[in-house]
Amino acid sequence: MLILGIESSCDETAGAVIKVDKTGCRILSEEISSQVCVHEAYGGVVPELASRAHLQNLPVVIGQIMAQAKVGYPDLSAIGVTRGPGLKGCLLMGASFAKGLCVAHGLPLVAVNHIEAHIHAALLDNPEVKYPFLGCVVSGGHTEIIEVKGLGNYRVVARTIDDAAGEAFDKSANLLGFQYPGGAALAKLADESKPMSFRLPKVMRGQEGFSFSGLKTAIALLIAREQPLNAATRGALAAAIQDSIVDALVSKMKDAVKQTGYRQVVVSGGVSANLCLRERAQRIRGVKIFFPHLAHCMDNAAMVAYLAALRFKEGQRDPLDISVLSRWPIEEVQA
Numbered sequence: 001m002l003i004l005g006i007e008s009s010c011d012e013t014a015g016a017v018i019k020v021d022k023t024g025c026r027i028l029s030e031e032i033s034s035q036v037c038v039h040e041a042y043g044g045v046v047p048e049l050a051s052r053a054h055l056q057n058l059p060v061v062i063g064q065i066m067a068q069a070k071v072g073y074p075d076l077s078a079i080g081v082t083r084g085p086g087l088k089g090c091l092l093m094g095a096s097f098a099k100g101l102c103v104a105h106g107l108p109l110v111a112v113n114h115i116e117a118h119i120h121a122a123l124l125d126n127p128e129v130k131y132p133f134l135g136c137v138v139s140g141g142h143t144e145i146i147e148v149k150g151l152g153n154y155r156v157v158a159r160t161i162d163d164a165a166g167e168a169f170d171k172s173a174n175l176l177g178f179q180y181p182g183g184a185a186l187a188k189l190a191d192e193s194k195p196m197s198f199r200l201p202k203v204m205r206g207q208e209g210f211s212f213s214g215l216k217t218a219i220a221l222l223i224a225r226e227q228p229l230n231a232a233t234r235g236a237l238a239a240a241i242q243d244s245i246v247d248a249l250v251s252k253m254k255d256a257v258k259q260t261g262y263r264q265v266v267v268s269g270g271v272s273a274n275l276c277l278r279e280r281a282q283r284i285r286g287v288k289i290f291f292p293h294l295a296h297c298m299d300n301a302a303m304v305a306y307l308a309a310l311r312f313k314e315g316q317r318d319p320l321d322i323s324v325l326s327r328w329p330i331e332e333v334q335a
């Protein structure tokens, strides 16, 4: 089975072609066109500019990956696309493009949930993972721990009531003078710096769900107190910030493992590229931790194609008038 996947829920225009057979899943081609340069001047994603950039990039990206995969549209079994959650205008671009291709080439459409796709990115890269397991999605828009009982069978164990982990990284990075999105740059500086000459509070202990607002205030106050920043102070602050965000994530993962008893934990989403998080999560006792490859942590289309393949195999075919959903919590996803 050959599946074309399309992702356009935020500021990444991505396409991938995968082949799935009895031996497993092979990525024939994949491409991610990032819009960071469009949005960095504004310090965040500008939805209208993001939609326009998707409109420009989609034909180019999809044309390239089809050529690289050396397949034609008639060879495809189906087209998978992100239906939500995400920015409405951005989702509409990808979904409309996918629908157009389906009409033109008589192909079935499989519309998928972005969070569910992030979870399955780790399965794409670690085929030994089997349902059920604990999924932990840590990205720029989402921070949730999910009981993954099977395809389309989810229970949320914990989620954030305010910012996502990636936003906590990005907002702190902004206060340290990094350009948007900044999370990865802050992490790099933290990894290169002497650890822990600053202390931030251990947050979220004994509390249900995630909340980054208290930590954000503590970080802002600490950075303000240390102005003007020299290079060593900036590095030490980055290390303390990374330590506190990772500590909060890992402590919640431990709670969820204890509460549910699962022995496999899958961590995915942009923040799962964080090396400190990877190292500390791997130290959680009694569980096996799986991450996607670094290229599949951030938004990508291979994860969309892979989830679409699983759902296509289960018989999912979506009507071409299906709507996009800017809000679509994982527990509302149907099997």
Ligand code: KG4
Pocket: 010, 138, 139, 140, 141, 142, 165, 166, 167, 169, 170, 181, 182, 183, 184, 187, 269, 270, 271, 273, 274, 275, 297, 298, 299
């Ligand atoms: O999954 P993703 O591409 O987008 C969403 O679906 O939200 O995640 C992007 C987020 C950004 O906030 C980015 O700063 C963060 O992931 N990120 C990192 C790292 N790499 C990306 N945060 C911390 N450490 C990293 N190495």
Ligand code: ZN
Pocket: 114, 118, 139, 140, 269, 270, 298, 299
């Ligand atoms: Zn994402």
